[in-house]
Amino acid sequence: MRKYVVPFLSLFLDFIWINAVVGLAIYLVPSLPETAFGGPLPWSAQIVISLVLLSISRLLNLSLGEYLLSYAVAEWEAGVRLRQWPNLLLGTVGVLSGVNELVRGTEPGTGVPFLFMVEETPLKMVAITVYGALFGLGGIMLLRFATGAKLLNGALLASGVFVMAVNILFYHDAMVAAIIARNENQGRLITLEAAERAVALSPYGFVLLGVMAAILYFCRERPAAP
Structure with missing residues (x-):
């Protein structure tokens, strides 16, 4: 299967x-x-353009994904049968989270609270960008089975608990407004009641972080060079 x-x-x-x-x-x-x-580029057109560029990059034998997964492939080809799925799963999630946070900087402001900041100030955008970059780095390190990957990702998960707790305790209304604003930016309408229900599910995020922490425990790091 691997x-x-x-x-x-x-x-x-x-x-x-x-x-x-x-x-x-x-x-x-x-x-x-x-x-x-x-007019604005349709979402479907952006996907098509990305797929075309992906095809071209593969024809030119240019692949970031192959580089990130080269250690996992090398282990498999060498006959090593140690578990890899925790690294591959959490590493991919980390890269996705990092890219998502970085892309947020290109979207219209929604007022999503972050570390006691609600307004779309330059400081907040820099903080979100750095946070996203760290998540991306953590994901890359897990995919590469790099030394220190578990420590960095453990710290990021702990920070996620803190950020989520702050938002739930102090910024309920801002979270509701942000959900409504994000849907409006994407051309969708959402009622206040639906946004309230979405925010009410936020505490389940702690469960997700707990599951990710459990998976992180089983992640591996490559042996240190002699």
């Missing part, structure tokens, strides 16, 4: 970062989609 999962995961990781770059390019040069499509 021989099929790792190539698919490599392809998925490549698509994620390419799609993020395409989104960033659209944000930095909005005139490009307006010229080509006469």
Whole structure:
């Protein structure tokens, strides 16, 4: 099974970062989609562009995903049958979380609270960007089975508990407003009651973080070089 999962995961990781770059390019040069499509670039068109670029990168034998998973592949080819799924699972989640946080910087402000900050100030955006970059780094280190990966990701999970607790205890109304604003930015309407129900589910995030911490316990790091 591993021989099929790792190539698919490599392809998925490549698509994620390419799609993020395409989104960033659209944000930095909005005139490009307006010229080509006469308006904002449809989500489906961005996906198609990302898939085309993914195909080109593979034809040119350029793959970030293959690099990130090279240690896992090397272990498999060497006949090592130690567990890899915790690293692959949490590493992928970490990369996705990091990319998601970085992409948030290109979206219209929604007022999502973060570390006692609600307004979309430069300080808040820098903090979110750094936080996202750390999550991405943590994911990369897990995928690479790097030394120190468990320590960094453990610290990030602990910080996630703190951030979530602060938001739930002090920023309920801001979280509701942020959900409504995010849906409006994406062209969807959501009622106040639906947003309230979504926020009411926030405490279950602690359960998710607990599950991730349990999986992190089983993650591995490559042996130290002699």
